[in-house]
Amino acid sequence: MNRPGIDVPDDRGRVGLDRAGRDLTGNPSVIVRDVELTGAGWHVLRRTTYDYRRRDGHWSSEQRETYDRGDGATVLLYDAERGTVLLTRQFRYPVYVNGHPDGMFLETAAGLLDGDDPAAAIRREAAEELGVTIGELIPVFAVWTSPGSVTERVHCFAAPYSAASRTSAGGGLAEDGEDIESVELPFGAALKMIETGEIADAKTIMLLQWAALKEVLDIDR
Template identity: 35%
Template sequence: MQYELLNIEPLYRGFFALNRYRLRFERYDGGWSPEISREIFERGHAVAVLPFDPKRREVVLIEQFRPGAFEAPSGPWLTEIVAGMIEPNETVESVARREMAEEAGLEPLKLIPITRYWVSPGGTTESIYLFLALIDAAPTDTFFGLPEEHEDIKLHTMSLDEALARVDSGIICSAAPIIALQWLERHLPQFVGG
């Protein structure tokens, strides 16, 4: 299967970017689509990390204000996992370690790749590299974030069971923590011995 990217037209540049793509693609019947135009949100790529203490069976989650979630059941303060954007010349592992320190005051003992997924490929280029970070103890501080990035982050340490119950009840309602927590539930025996 092939595609032709005919043109990318910049529409907006600000905190993020918006481009118009003109393209066509090979169809399953062997023909080609007509030329189509799509506005694509250029978000960049991110790394998200679920800190997990296997001895205590506890996870560390963060809570912060998210302006895109005004319609969330509990409002725009979402319970999430540590995450950050990949800057030029950074590896995904270095971003994971940087964000763990900035957002939770933690250093992972080990980073375990979970998956990479596309956030909403019909309208954005963003993908997320998802990790599990093994930690030895929950942080003792509660509030984190970089003032220059206007971050105001509150930490929550809880059992894996409590976090999964929050997924089931809809309190945790963004993709990265849902995917990471459900992955951890499926793979738990390899980290806690059964």
């Protein structure tokens, strides 16, 4: 058979996309029986059938769909001297279609790893989106933000920035359809925007709250 993404390369040159998960052995209470490729556009949608042993010992057959877009990285850029954070604003259609007023989303700079290690990936994204050349990079945590359906793990970092580290205009890559605005906010104002819903992005909220808990910035500025 000549099934794109399985037997023959798809538009992105990928094959064997139905193999993910078939060799998992970490949990003896889970036995993967079948993996069906149901969509392979830019990212990959799979339907997996597996046997699951419940806590009472009973085995049941389960089926789940997973959306695989690869892992990502994000960074909270902060200026401790001036008490500011540097965020992005861009149009996000998925939030727009699901109730966000205009889809213009405030968030930390972020992107997919695309084969890079997380630190290299976020240095790349900070330069492309915000024009910032990162020096010191602080690993904060890695999280799954939608574990019921999305496989992506987001590697979260923080990094100081200053006027000297803003080495280009940023704005994202036009060839990728990006149109990204840089937004500098006082740290205290950014935290208040979580309460008002003006900042509603999970990774951004977690990193801002981490900065508050660690007292990385003065909350009153």
